[in-house]
Amino acid sequence: NAGVTQTPKFQVLKTGQSMTLQCAQDMNHEYMSWYRQDPGMGLRLIHYSVGAGITDQGEVPNGYNVSRSTTEDFPLRLLSAAPSQTSVYFCATTLAGGSSYNEQFFGPGTRLTVL
């Protein structure tokens, strides 16, 4: 049981390049989400998904796309990287539904630098 995995761990891009950050989980969680964390700041929600085929925008969605074709995977795509997207990106998952709160599990993060 690997939990939540993110790849790559580190990435350097040039302005204008595109790339996909990968997030995978083996806990059969319906809910998955992406956050970014800028230096000295709290996490901000980018996009989230409540199940395969369903995605929605969070607080800071501009410049990012997501899709959810399987329960296990929730990739985050940067369409045209900008220096303002330099950040640490975290994926989080939880078992949705039910009457009690389910803790969210976070991945180890991807550290992205855009030059």
Place this chain on the structure above:
Amino acid sequence: DAKTTQPPSMDCAEGRAANLPCNHSTISGNEYVYWYRQIHSQGPQYIIHGLKNNETNEMASLIITEDRKSSTLILPHATLRDTAVYYCIVRVASNDYKLSFGAGTTVTVRA
């Protein structure tokens, strides 16, 4: 979701209890208090949550005042590995799983 206020930083001696305050004076009746922590460079980790009763688990205790306008997270015997940023989050426990992180409290445990 109700806004929370936490001190930006605090120190604690190893082996002593660490008491982390959180003010949430505008909390609504159906909003829970959640605590997460983030150890340097890692993803946040869930600690504990509560509605109005005090809660305890293997990691910490959560004390919520009777009027629910503030709470305290207690790490009973702080270790160096408890050095982290601690986030107090208030939100409704529903099908909306979005978490709103503020700046949190940076806790430094000293030997």
